[in-house]
Amino acid sequence: MHLMRNIVMKRRAVALLGAGVLALSARGSGADGGASDGGGEEAGAAESPSSVRTEVGALSPRIVLAHEGGVVTLDSADGSVLNETPVEGYVRLNPAGDGRHVAVSASDAVTMYDTGLLAQGHGDHFDYYVQDPALTDLSLEAPMPGHVIPHGDRTAIFADGTGDITLIDPTALGEGQLDVLEETATEDPHHGVAVPLSDGGLLTTQGTEDARSTVQVLDADGKVVAETDDCPGVHGEAAAQPTESGDVISLGCENGSVIYRDGEFHKVAIDGDYQRSGNQKGHEESPIVLADHKVEAEPAGGIERPTEIALIDTRDATQQLVDLGSPYWFRSLDRGPDGEALVLTYDGELNILDPESGEILHEVPVTGEWEEGENWQEAGPMLSVADGTAFVVDPEAKKLSMVDVASGEVYRELDLPVVPHEIQVTTGTASGEYEVSPGASESEGEEGHEGRDHADEDGHDHGASDAGGAEDDHEGHDH
Numbered sequence: 001m002h003l004m005r006n007i008v009m010k011r012r013a014v015a016l017l018g019a020g021v022l023a024l025s026a027r028g029s030g031a032d033g034g035a036s037d038g039g040g041e042e043a044g045a046a047e048s049p050s051s052v053r054t055e056v057g058a059l060s061p062r063i064v065l066a067h068e069g070g071v072v073t074l075d076s077a078d079g080s081v082l083n084e085t086p087v088e089g090y091v092r093l094n095p096a097g098d099g100r101h102v103a104v105s106a107s108d109a110v111t112m113y114d115t116g117l118l119a120q121g122h123g124d125h126f127d128y129y130v131q132d133p134a135l136t137d138l139s140l141e142a143p144m145p146g147h148v149i150p151h152g153d154r155t156a157i158f159a160d161g162t163g164d165i166t167l168i169d170p171t172a173l174g175e176g177q178l179d180v181l182e183e184t185a186t187e188d189p190h191h192g193v194a195v196p197l198s199d200g201g202l203l204t205t206q207g208t209e210d211a212r213s214t215v216q217v218l219d220a221d222g223k224v225v226a227e228t229d230d231c232p233g234v235h236g237e238a239a240a241q242p243t244e245s246g247d248v249i250s251l252g253c254e255n256g257s258v259i260y261r262d263g264e265f266h267k268v269a270i271d272g273d274y275q276r277s278g279n280q281k282g283h284e285e286s287p288i289v290l291a292d293h294k295v296e297a298e299p300a301g302g303i304e305r306p307t308e309i310a311l312i313d314t315r316d317a318t319q320q321l322v323d324l325g326s327p328y329w330f331r332s333l334d335r336g337p338d339g340e341a342l343v344l345t346y347d348g349e350l351n352i353l354d355p356e357s358g359e360i361l362h363e364v365p366v367t368g369e370w371e372e373g374e375n376w377q378e379a380g381p382m383l384s385v386a387d388g389t390a391f392v393v394d395p396e397a398k399k400l401s402m403v404d405v406a407s408g409e410v411y412r413e414l415d416l417p418v419v420p421h422e423i424q425v426t427t428g429t430a431s432g433e434y435e436v437s438p439g440a441s442e443s444e445g446e447e448g449h450e451g452r453d454h455a456d457e458d459g460h461d462h463g464a465s466d467a468g469g470a471e472d473d474h475e476g477h478d479h
Helices: 018-022 170-175 442-447
Strands: 005-014 054-056 062-067 070-075 081-086 092-095 101-106 109-114 117-121 126-130 134-141 145-151 154-159 164-169 178-185 194-196 202-207 212-218 224-228 237-243 246-251 258-261 264-267 288-292 308-313 318-323 333-335 341-344 349-353 360-365 382-386 389-394 399-404 409-415 420-426
Touching (some): 062 092, 081 134, 092 145, 092 420, 101 145, 109 145, 134 178, 145 194, 145 237, 154 194, 164 194, 164 202, 170 178, 202 246, 212 258, 224 264, 237 288, 288 333, 288 341, 308 341, 333 382, 341 382, 349 389, 382 420, 389 420
Antiparallel strands (some): 005 178, 054 126, 062 070, 070 081, 092 101, 101 109, 109 134, 117 126, 145 154, 154 164, 164 178, 194 202, 202 212, 212 224, 237 246, 246 258, 258 264, 333 341, 341 349, 349 360, 382 389, 389 399, 399 409
């Protein structure tokens, strides 16, 4: 049995390293062209660089794009540029877990980026505020930063270069603090992942730079309470609808996925010896996990271009395959507000499926025809869902299409100022990263999509999504 090393249970507030760790060539500037440095007197407090807030009646989602040269944030209502922040190195983006901040991974650090959307609950209503987006001074050293996984009320940051796992409280970010709840580490460095569990435990991988096949569940005291070694090449994780016993987590392996449910691991049966679902998307109100479906251990040309996707039923560890007739890649997958399975394919269509039946509900033309490049880091068509909208990026055309998931309607197109390779969309609330209210008031009538503002939120925890690390060994473009 593998054991976690250096288990440390503690809380501490951190405000260190800052933008310098990301080797910023300049501080980000807001829409007005400037932002103050800020900085609290209290240890661990870091006032937002753009702390001037304006109260508004509703919030429009903000679109954060990573590109060669840094990060840019757009207003989804009109495409206006709200902030541009130069960052050196290849930048990756992940949700921080509070619906407001985005975790920016670059070089050997993960730094929090404040998108400037604030929704403050007051019992029966929310008050809404906006401020200029800005990169904060809340940063963690993370050699070879990898997966950043928000789940429940904690967010786990995994450093591939050391195996270090840092768990933070995402709600403290809005107070200008990086509140570290726990620090631990795997036995050896590897491209791994950690998922916080609702009972205070932690699901994590074990492995080395050469191989990884072990998944463990630790209780709140750090004791291993469940383990499987039957997950070679483990990569890709998603949280599905929990049972009465607790969380349900699916993970991709090279011999069929494995599911943690009711305190045990369950193997998904496959035809043949090799099947890899290294990119998975879950929804906490659906027992079905959307995953890619690869069956070639050594694909011709080094890149497999599957046309089938897997719909993994976590209730009985089975999977349904759906052939979309056109390939896709790892940035093609996401889930809708009601659990819909969304897949963006080479033929330029956004496929919206019923996850239970596999029926294609909508086929929406959103991009020109495309093909995955040889380098996974290259910009390519990609997808992110928030506020009931699928945000689809066509980098070659420098266009972003906004699609209403329920109807399949393209209701807005924006011109992009950069050629992006990653996208995150924030709404101001953690629940908004997967599902929020439709946003259109009755008075808006047929123009209800205009602005796509939302003024009421449901407080659902959201599932862990596959948010891969920047690594040299990209293993068949799974990230």
